[in-house]
Amino acid sequence: MLDPISTTDAGSASGTGPSQDQQTAVDKALTLLMSLAEEDREVGVSELARRTRLTKSTAFRLLGILQRNAVVERVGSSYRLGPQLFDIGRRAYGPTPLMLQERLLPFLTELYVLTHETVHLAVLHRTDVMYVNKLHGHRRARTPTRIGSRLPASCTAVGKALLAFDHDAAELAIAQGLPAPTEHSVTDPAEFRAELDRVRREGIAYEREEILPGVTCVAVPVMGAAGRPVAAISVSGALHRFEPARVAPELRRVAFEAARELGAAARPRGRRRPASAEPAAA
Known part of the structure; x- marks a missing residue:
């Protein structure tokens, strides 16, 4: 299991992103996506919140927005990357x-x-x-x-x-x-x-x-x-x-x-x- 992203590096696993206090909603959503991308399985809200150092309510709210836009998919109580994200990648690369x-x-x-x-x-x-x-x-x-x-x-x-x-x-x-x-x-x-x-x-x-x-x-x-x-x-x-x-x-x-x-x-x-x-x- 992956270690949670630290408070100072919450925007990026490499430590190049903004600190947790500086994160916008977009930063937080991208952090959730990057965390999902590190696993070849569905991940629950609690685990995603722990990894990204977001509150569970914030993670749930952002995942709902991403789900509405088909960027993530909900499978039971867990989430995985959605088809829209793959379509964006295909069009870009x-x-x-x-x-x-x-x-x-x-x-x-x-x-x-x-x-x-x-x-x-x-x-x-x-x-x-x-x-x-x-x-x-x-x-x-x-x-x-x-x-x-x-x-x-x-x-x-x-x-x-x-x-x-x-x-x-x-x-x-x-x-x-x-x-x-x-x-x-x-x-x-x-x-x-x-x-x-x-x-x-x-x-x-x-x-x-x-x-x-x-x-x-x-x-x-x-x-x-x-x-x-x-x-x-x-x-x-x-x-x-x-x-x-x-x-x-x-x-x-x-x-x-x-x-x-x-x-x-x-x-x-x-x-x-x-x-x-x-x-x-x-």
Whole structure:
């Protein structure tokens, strides 16, 4: 069980918030939310009041307001975070990896059926890519990936497709030093920036033996709101037989349809927005 928040640190577990005497109603409500977020279970009013150093009557009153706004849910005599809070987080930070895995599986499956090669779905995590889903091809190529694993973004096609639209992450990767898993990996900052410029212009990224000898890959970003990608989809295969350029048109189409599906899922019901034009092939 967590220790109660001290009087001087009542606004924040890190001690950066206002003192208890300085707390506004908003401060107190946020303190309750942060306390709920620390538990993967429902929490009773008495326990929340003890943790946050609020009176039980104040905690009950604020929880009632939060409940009316669907920010918390009441389960019997206890409370948990509500759906509105998750919706706010989704709108602020985009789809979660689990949601992407579920919603985009049909599009990965379509690519797999079309190509019979290995198909990946990945998201950016600082300067790495995390693989959210993977479908093994019939002509299975040796790849260093598995669901949940991470690789340096600069050495992968999915990573380049994402870094090209995230300047801060790209510059951080360069500042940390571009890794070289193979002799073909791009380690020169100027060359790497030029490649990301090309990816931004053309909307497609390639990788040829940069993460593993004998493997090549092509990737396209799945665009979200404000022209920023939320994920990238790739097709990879053995260098001696797989030609990435041949699957590029279908990959572009599938990624565009996946982005449209995510956009439709994010909009409130009853509101429709005209579909934007599909990006032209390079």
